[in-house]
Ligand SMILES: Nc1ncnc2c1ncn2[C@@H]1O[C@H](COP(=O)(O)OP(=O)(O)OP(=O)(O)O)[C@@H](O)[C@H]1O
């Protein structure tokens with residue numbers, strides 16, 4: 001520690017995220033004597049954080065996490081006799097309540113004030129952004145993530161090691177629309193449907209994948225008129241009877257008429273289990289009895305782990321519809337994009353549990369308790385405090401190595417360490433492996449040219465900017481140039497006229513097969529070259545573009561028609577591109593419905609292995625990476 005003490009005093013540390021890992025990390029930093037520490041976090045403290053984010057107490061609920069975490073860290077630090085920062089210009093556990101992507105506050109020059117950045121984040125999108133800023137500021141980044149019992153810690157140093165985006169990220173689970181809309185076979189399919197129904201009933205209906213344009217569609221579903229067109233006006237303070245009449249007709253359309261229509265069309269001929277429509281009126285009789293006797297069924301509080309009956313689901317759905325139309329505050333803004341499903345919003349989760357269970361029961365699919373449904377809907381893998389503590393401890397050990405040996409030695413001395421659930425052959429739970437060199441094909445750290453394949457005749461600039469450049473490639477504020485002509489700059493009104501245009505019709509010759517584009521983002525200090533390949537996709541293809549990889553070979557002709565009720569175990573987006581990573585925040589895609597992967601541990605490395613639906617998203621260590629398996633008996637500091 002003697003060698004380290006002066007190095008600790010002269011170092012400035014930026015911690016991003018003060019949740020599960022962040023609290024552990026800050027406690028370690030304060031206890032180790034670091035004083036020049038600043039913390040960014042956008043969130044406020046929730047009751048559910050208290051079991052593991054131990055710097056927070058009940059009285060802190062609702063306060064910004066970073067402020068409370070910094071105050072607690074200052075207290076720990078003061079027990080070691082520290083009362084201020086030892087590095088001029090850097091705060092003494094100074095909180096920054098905000099989004100790390102907010103460039104007006106956290107630009108490259110903000111990052112440059114720090115010796116090392118430590119990530120304690122929970123999503124890929126923010127991690128990518130920090131990766132880019134650290135590369136731009138030329139500061140080492142110590143990454144960490146956990147998923148239940150599994151965790152990983154690694155160090156990223158521009159030019160020496162792989163960056164966070166050198167390898168593609170694991171794909172999200174994607175479910176074909178037809179599975180969700182017509183042929184569910186697993187609880188998750190019904191839960192995804194329930195989330196989409198929530199949007200259709202209370203949010204921006206057109207954004208729901210259950211939405212159909214009744215004028216344009218040849219054969220619209222029977223529920224559009226009763227569910228969407230007949231939505232009540234909350235401002236009219238609808239009566240109990242009108243709410244009931246809306247609820248009965250909407251639910252009847254969804255659970256009776258539409259199912260019977262599909263049955264009459266022989267849609268389920270040959271299916272192992274033919275769906276059986278519900279009799280909503282009959283189910284409502286029981287619901288009404290409960291209201292009249294003022295004896296609600298135990299669907300709340302201690303009922304979270306029980307499975308609701310059809311009658312209870314129906315009662316719940318009607319109660320929620322009534323609540324939505326009669327309570328001005330929940331949800332906040334009816335019929336707008338703001339009314340999004342949120343697993344932590346009790347009302348929307350009750351809705352999804354009830355709606356999905358009624359549907360599951362129709363298709364003879366196992367029904368779920370509120371608790372289980374919440375887990376599936378939010379794809380929650382319970383956080384394990386011990387794993388957070390272990391990876392945060394490893395992060396600080398890596399930090400010590402960097403301070404002791406210097407940034408130039410990172411690749412040689414630092415490790416990528418897996419925290420495992422089962423012992424390795426040598427009986428270890430922690431498995432360190434060597435850091436590997438950057439992937440030469442990485443467009444983020446190696447500036448490699450990226451091939452983008454898409455249909456230039458049917459895709460417009462808006463889709464390219466939003467779905468590809470922002471969501472898929474994580475640009476914050478892209479500027480697009482064809483040759484020397486600028487055709488788009490984020491936030492600049494003069495380029496908005498280009499947004500609805502098809503790529504081929506854009507100025508400067510348009511974007512066509514072979515066009516070379518430059519994409520620049522000053523906020524991330526990135527500039528890449530995109531090589532366009534015109535490619536036609538099938539309408540039902542889950543993805544209408546491919547980012548990265550080599551130039552695609554022509555598509556083989558399509559095999560026999562895909563079975564309608566084909567259930568994919570784990571579809572992927574076909575993204576094998578080096579340096580291309582999946583956007584984990586694009587769960588509003590028009591064509592596909594995605595369950596956002598819990599992207600902590602598995603976000604650091606891609607594993608090519610068979611996964612089943614039961615997989616918890618955890619990753620097993622790769623046997624051979626770079627120099628091969630490199631199992632050590634201990635995590636040494638030097
Ligand atoms: N873009 C971002 N900018 C700043 N902070 C972020 C950003 N994205 C995530 N965070 C923060 O990273 C922390 C991650 O911590 P953690 O995984 O424990 O999340 P949590 O939301 O507290 O827990 P859980 O997801 O289990 O409820 C959170 O406090 C979150 O606010």
Ligand SMILES: [Zn+2]
Pocket residue numbers: 162163164165166167438439442443444445446
């Ligand atoms: Zn890279």
